Amino acid sequence: MIVPIKLENTQDISYDILIDKLPKLTFDTKVGIVTNPTVSALHLETLLSKIDAPKVHVITVPDGEEYKTLETVENILNELFEHKFDRKSLLIAFGGGVIGDMTGFTASLYQRGIDFIQVPTTLLSQVDASVGGKTGVNNKYGKNLIGAFYQPKAVYINPEFLETLPPREFAAGVAEIVKMAVMFDAEFFNFLGNADFHDEAVLKEMIRRSVELKAWVVNQDEKEAGIRAVLNYGHTFGHVIENETNYNTYLHGEAVAIGMVMANALAVELGLFEQEEADRVKRLLESASLPVSYEIKNVDAFYDHFFLDKKSAKGSIKFILPEGMGNHKIVNDIDEMIVKKVLKHFGADQ
Numbered sequence: 001m002i003v004p005i006k007l008e009n010t011q012d013i014s015y016d017i018l019i020d021k022l023p024k025l026t027f028d029t030k031v032g033i034v035t036n037p038t039v040s041a042l043h044l045e046t047l048l049s050k051i052d053a054p055k056v057h058v059i060t061v062p063d064g065e066e067y068k069t070l071e072t073v074e075n076i077l078n079e080l081f082e083h084k085f086d087r088k089s090l091l092i093a094f095g096g097g098v099i100g101d102m103t104g105f106t107a108s109l110y111q112r113g114i115d116f117i118q119v120p121t122t123l124l125s126q127v128d129a130s131v132g133g134k135t136g137v138n139n140k141y142g143k144n145l146i147g148a149f150y151q152p153k154a155v156y157i158n159p160e161f162l163e164t165l166p167p168r169e170f171a172a173g174v175a176e177i178v179k180m181a182v183m184f185d186a187e188f189f190n191f192l193g194n195a196d197f198h199d200e201a202v203l204k205e206m207i208r209r210s211v212e213l214k215a216w217v218v219n220q221d222e223k224e225a226g227i228r229a230v231l232n233y234g235h236t237f238g239h240v241i242e243n244e245t246n247y248n249t250y251l252h253g254e255a256v257a258i259g260m261v262m263a264n265a266l267a268v269e270l271g272l273f274e275q276e277e278a279d280r281v282k283r284l285l286e287s288a289s290l291p292v293s294y295e296i297k298n299v300d301a302f303y304d305h306f307f308l309d310k311k312s313a314k315g316s317i318k319f320i321l322p323e324g325m326g327n328h329k330i331v332n333d334i335d336e337m338i339v340k341k342v343l344k345h346f347g348a349d350q
Contacts, residue, residue, distance in 0.1 A: 001208060017131060017155040017211055019204070022046070022119070025156075027053040030085055034076060034103040035094040036063035039121050042164045047094055047119060057083050061102070065247040068098045068138050070146065076106045090115045093152075096122035096169070097129030097252060101144070104135030108150035117154045121161040123173020124253050127180075127210035130155050132218040132228075138247065142308045143239045157211070159204055167289065170197075172253025174288040175234070177206050179260060180213045182281055183233050186326030188213075193284055230328045233320040234260035240305040241294055250291070257290035266342045267321040270334070277325050299343045303336070 001019040031053040035044060040060055048056065059079045061072050080089070093103035093116060100118055107116035118130040136147015162170065174197060181189035188209055195202050214231070221228040238259030242250060250258070261282055267273035282292050296302045306317045316332045317339075323329040 013151050015152060015154050017157060017215065019157045019159070019208055019211065021160065022050050022156055022158045025051050025053075025117075027051070027090055029053065030055045030057070030083075030089040031092060032056075032080060032083075032085060032089065033058045033092045033094050034061065034099055034106070035059070036061055036099060038063050039095045039099070043121060043161055044094070047092075051092075057085075061099070065098055065138070065242070065252065068102055068247075070137055070139070073102055073106050073109070073137055076102065077110060080106075080110055085110065085114070087111045087114055090117070090153075092117050092119055093130070094119045094121065095125070096120065097125040100125050100130050101135050101147070102137060104133065104150050104152065105137060105147055108135060108148045113150070115153045116150075117156065118152045119156045119158070122165060122169050123162055123207075124169070124176050124251075125173075126157045126159070126162075127173055127207055128176040128214060128231075130157070131211055131214045134224075142243055142305075143247075145308075157207060159200075159207060162203070168251060168254070171289045172251040172256075175253035175257040175260070175285065175290055177210050178281065178284055178288075179231070179233050179256065180210050182260070182322050182325065183230050183320075183328045184213050184217075184326060185209070186324075189280075189284075189325055193280070197288065229318065229330060230320055233322070233328065234258075234263055236306060236317070236319060237262040240302055243305060243308075244302070254291050257285045258292060258294045260285070261292045262294075262342070262346065263319065263321055265345060266319060266334070266339065267323070269338060269342050270321070270331070272321055272323045272329060272331075274324075277322070280325075281322075294346055296343055296346045299340050299347055302343055303340055 002016050031051060037060060059076055061067060091103050091107045093100040100120060103116055107114050120126045120130040133149050133151035135150050136144040139145055181192055217228050217231060234256040238255035241255045241258055264273055264278040264281055268275050268278050285292050319331045319334060321329050321331055
């Protein structure tokens with residue numbers, strides 16, 4: 001199955017997302033595979049068996065969100081220089097969202113930009129992070145605040161890689177799938193409510209529908225000037241949670257799941273979402289073994305963290321909220337007291 005990306009509104013770029021077994025990959029240039037020890041041990045031989053290239057060099061970086069930093073990117077760049085990669089060389093991002101984001105960002109920097117492709121191995125990266133060209137790293141101020149929009153040349157999604165995925169990682173990917181359904185497709189949400197996530201045919205359908213929705217959004221708005229911002233549902237809250245916990249307590253999808261619950265609570269407070277709808281989303285997340293609660297120790301500090309998010313602008317916080325199931329609304333300038341009232345429901349004294 002092929003899902004096309006066609007960025008006709010901003011630049012003439014197109015590439016395909018292939019959802020199937022990994023095909024033979026033939027290159028006439030030097031190839032660098034960026035991966036981590038976990039993925040390497042499980043699947044590197046499979047990828048290497050599919051690559052035909054003059055030279056293949058494997059670059060292994062530490063596993064974990066806490067290593068998604070400029071320092072790691074610089075280490076990758078140094079390896080590329082040491083092994084004499086040139087402007088015709090190509091990088092392969094082989095791993096989850098962290099690997100994909102860093103590899104894409106590195107590709108955008110090396111000699112002012114070289115090609116890269118995505119071979120995502122986690123559910124989260126297959127349905128979301130590998131599609132659309134958002135790359136970057138974290139720093140002490142927040143998540144993905146340093147980065148670039150840089151599109152891959154292709155994305156190869158092999159659902160078989162998910163067979164070795166730990167349950168928490170799988171659930172983290174489900175969170176991003178739920179995000180797509182709540183924002184864009186009520187029928188898809190209903191499908192998820194009755195789905196066996198581990199059934200092979202069901203899983204492929206979940207991946208297909210999520211990728212199609214993501215591609216539809218990116219094709220309209222590559223650089224998040226409009227509708228693409230809707231993909232940040234759950235992320236405004238989730239990024240604060242990740243930052244407060246130093247990126248080592250929750251997986252990204254877990255933080256997003258909690259963030260969706262918080263965003264839904266704000267939407268209910270504003271009359272955009274029914275409590276029954278919010279409860280349905282929460283139950284679906286819980287059924288996927290995702291966390292749905294977080295204890296905010298300092299509401300004022302949590303609120304102030306919103307302003308470090310790249311989605312805030314001119315002192316205004318942009319909230320992505322559901323407006324009925326399958327619909328969305330981007331809301332600015334919500335009264336601070338209303339937001340803090342909702343946050344207090346997640347406070348330590350509740």
